[in-house]
Amino acid sequence: MEAIVLVGGQGTRLRPLTIGTPKPMLPAAGVPFLTHQLARARAAGVDHVVLATSYRAEVFAAHFGDGSSLGLRLDYVTEREALGTGGGIRNVADRLESAPGDPVLILNGDILSGHDIVAQVAAHRAARAAVTLHLVRVADARAFGSVPTDAEGRVTAFVEKSPEPVSDQVNAGCYVFSREVIDAIPAGRVVSVERETFPELLQSGRLIVGHVDDAYWLDVGNPAAYIKASADLVRGVIASPAVDLPGEAWLADGTEVVADAQVCGGASIGPGALVQAGARVDGSIVMTGAGIGADSHIVRSVVGRNAQIGAGCVLVDAVVGDGARIGAGNELAAGARIWPGITVPDVAIRFSSDI
Ligand code: GTP
Secondary structure, three states: OEEEEEOOOOOHHHOOHHHHOOHHHOEEOOEEHHHHHHHHHHHOOOOEEEEEEOOOOHHHHHHHOOOHHHOOEEEEEEOOOOOHHHHHHHHOHHHOOOOOOOEEEEEEOOEEEOOOHHHHHHHHHHHOOOEEEEEEEOOOHHHOOEOOEOOOOEEOOOEOOOOOOOOOEEEEEEEEEEHHHHHOOOOOOOOOHHHHHHHHHHHOOOOEEEEEOOOOEEEOOOHHHHHHHHHHHHHOOOOOOOOOOOOOEEEOOOOEEOOOOEEEOOEEEOOOOEEOOOOEEEOOEEOOOOEEOOOOEEEOOEEOOOOEEOOOOEEEOOEEOOOOEEOOOOEEOOOOEEOOOOEEOOOOOOOHHHO
C-alpha cells in the first residue's frame, strides 16, 4: 500500500523550535518525530511513501534519503508555495502508483496515534468508501470542528468549531482516500481537505466513513503536546516500532549525565548534551549539544540544540530555543519561550509568585 504524509506546515504554534527545524523533524524519543509515523505506516503494510513537503523541505531528504533504512521507498514532492492539506495531497498524485479504486493512506505529519491503521483500511474497503477518516472522541470538542456520523458510521456533516459542538467526534488527521478521489482534487491551488474536499464529497453524495478508534491519540501541535509525545514514547505509554526499549529516560550515545544528576519522567537527552551534578531533568527534551548547569531543575520543558542553561535554574513548561544562553539562577515558568541565540543574564527572570 502507498501513503502520503503531509509535512509542509510551518508549525507556528511550536515556534521558536520550528524556526530552524520543521515540526515533523523535531526529535521525539531520540529520533525525528516523523520516524515514528513512518515506522507505524511500515508496520501497517505501507511500502511506498510520498512526503508532501513545503516549509524547510530540504531537511527531510537529507535525513531519510531513499527510506531504505526504514524498509520503505520514499519520494519527496515540494510545493513552491504551500498548497494546504488538499492541495498538498493533489500535488503528489503523479508519484502514486496505485490504481483507481485502490486505498491510499494519508497522514498528517504531526499526529501521534496508536490506532489500528489496518482496521481503518479494512473498513474503507468493506464500505467501498470514497474516504475513510479516523475519528477520535474528545472530552471537550469546542476547540475542534466536529464530525457526526449516522448509525452505520457514515459521516453526515463537517461542522466548524462551536461553543456547543454537535458531536464529540473529531477528525484525527489520518485518512484513507480512494485513489481517484485524490486525482479529482483541483490542481495548482490552495485546497483544504477539511473545509473544501470533504464537504464537497458529501454534497455530491459520495460516501465518507468515520472510523472511530479511541486508542492513544495526540495532536503534536504545541510545546506541551510535543513534550508529552516524546515522554510518552520514551516511557512506552504509546508503543513505536522506532523505540527499542521503553524506560524512564532516553540518553543518546555520547551523552554525559554526571553521577548524581537525575534524568526521569520520559526525558530525552540528545547527542553530546551534558547534564551537570545535582541537576534534575524530568519529562523534558534536551537537544543535541545542550548543557544543563549544576543543580538546575528542568521540568516538562525543551532545551534546544546547543542551548546552555546555567547553574541553579528552574524551568517548568518552558521552551529555550537553539543556542540560547540562560544565565545562572533564572526561573522560567509556564509558557516562557526564549528565542534562539538570546542571552539571559544571571538571575534576570524569576517566577511571578516570588515578586
Ligand atoms: P501550525 O502553524 O502551528 O498550525 O502548524 P502546521 O503548519 O503544521 O499546521 P497544521 O497543524 O494545521 O497542519 C496539519 C498537517 O498538515 C501538518 O502535518 C502539516 O505539516 C501539514 N500541512 C499544513 N499545511 C500544509 C501545506 O500547505 N502543504 C503541505 N504539504 N502540508 C501542510
